Amino acid sequence: AAQRGVLAELPHHELGYPDPRGLPRLRTALAELLARRRGVVADPERIVVVSGVAQATTLLGLVLYARGMREVGVEDPGSPQHDALYAAAGVTTLPLPLDDEGLAMGPLRESGVRSVVTTPAHQFPTGIAYSARRRTELLDWARSVEGFVLEDDYDGDFRYDRAPVGALQGLDPERVAYAGSVSKSLAPGLRLGWLLVPELLADEVVERKRTMDLGYPTLDQALFARFLERGDYDRQxxxxxxxxxxxxxxxxxxxxxxxxxxxxxxxxxxxxxxxxxxxxxxxxxxxxxxxxxxxxxxxxxxxxxxxxxxxxxxxxxxxxxxxxxxxxxxxxxxxxxxxxxxxxxxxxxxxx
Missing domain, CATH: 3.90.1150.10 (Aspartate Aminotransferase, domain 1)
Known part of the structure; x- marks a missing residue:
């Protein structure tokens, strides 16, 4: 139904090369959704529509590499995909252990890395929700090294027995890059996601997105924007x-x-x-x-x-x-x- 509506109403001029960040209509709808459901600080100008979290990860890896960061910390145990995605950007991953509150801070501080990948709402695969204290410590560390926390909010919408845990990005949007997608809520094959970037990285990420693929497909963006605006995504x-x-x-x-x-x-x-x-x-x-x-x-x-x-x-x-x-x-x-x-x-x- 959403596809029929979009095809009937989309002006021809919108089928030119899109803004590499994504359609303004979709970025505005995403900003409202993510602020409401995940507690992020969502400026539509800092949202980049991407082909899932995998592309978001690659974009961040390329930007970090260009900034001289050759190594990024990852949770251990954690998603095995991070190794290959960062390696494709020339960045090595350094496994860092967990404790009962999340990423262990001692090994992180001693590692020398200035960026770390986390799944703080529901750590993959252990299921740990990072404690409030650990979230504060993690952000203090990022500020102290002038680094970044790369937050993969892979299933933050699905919490069953208590209120959802808010995204880490909402506590410091200048030190946290936030990525999510519709893979768990609609289908992985749609290859549709979003990346919220700190202001310091925004221009570089957008330029990398432009040179990578000239932007996400317009029809799919307009379709998802309509799906969001009409409340269909919330119902889903x-x-x-x-x-x-x-x-x-x-x-x-x-x-x-x-x-x-x-x-x-x-x-x-x-x-x-x-x-x-x-x-x-x-x-x-x-x-x-x-x-x-x-x-x-x-x-x-x-x-x-x-x-x-x-x-x-x-x-x-x-x-x-x-x-x-x-x-x-x-x-x-x-x-x-x-x-x-x-x-x-x-x-x-x-x-x-």
Whole structure:
């Protein structure tokens, strides 16, 4: 419906080369949405419409490299995509450990980096929400080194049991570059996201965006602007919230039924949980082999750590289990098949 409306009303002159930042109409709508839902300081002039957080990351990497920064800190464990994206811009990633409040400040201060990538609303993959104290410490560090915090708000809209945690960018928009997308709320294949940049980086990011692709496709921008303006995106987020909560609850209940004693964490928000299984299900390497033979695809927490040597034989099995794209019925079936596989009934499970 939004596509039909846009195609009927879009003036021909708007199909010329777009502003590399994005259509003013969309940037204005995004600024209102992000200020209202995520608490960011959203000046439409500092919003750049991008092809997802991956392009936002590459743009930031290129700008940091041009400023002489050859290394950026990343959370460990964290998203494995950051390494390759920054490497493509010539920037090396330095793994930095976490503690119970978020990124550990001691190793960060000692590292010598001046920029760090974070997921403070719901750390990926551990599920930690950065504490208020840690957020303050992180911003104090960025000011002290004249550096930047690169905030990936990959699932900040999805918090189920309490009010959403506001974006870090709202506390210091001059030291935090903020990125988000519609990948978790609509579809990854749309390749549509946004980047809010500090004033110090704005001109450089916009110029890099211009030389990279001459701007994001106009029709898609106008379509999403209309979707935002009419309240359709808010309704979509509410639908997602209900569906994801149901799927999370289904997963937790299935794990309790089929893997008694499992510890499930990171469930208050996001689109995945961490499941630590009792020692009797280990070692991890054997567990993974059995469930794979049964046709169930799961990833261990160790896949998201930078230093994994010797971890595959650990007695405890720790899994990162995503649930957003699976129906409740498929979630229940998948957990049941895992349980059958590790109980020695994998051959029967694989034949179903």
């Amino acid at each position: 987020l509410r639908r997602c919230q209900r569906a994801y909560r149901e799927r999370r609850d289904t997963l937790v209940a299935a794990l309790e039924e089929h893997f008694p004693g499992a510890q499930v964490t990171g469930i208050a928000a996001g689109l995945h949980v961490i499941a630590a299984l009792p020692e009797r299900y280990g070692p991890q390497e054997r567990f993974l082999a059995r469930v794979a033979a049964a046709g169930v695809a799961v990833r261990p927490l160790t896949d998201y750590a930078h230093a994994r040597a010797g971890d595959s034989g650990r007695p405890n099995v720790r899994l990162v289990l995503g649930y957003a794209h699976l129906s409740p019925a498929r979630i229940r079936a998948g957990v049941r098949l895992m349980a059958e596989a590790v109980a020695g009934r994998g051959a029967a499970a694989a034949g179903r």
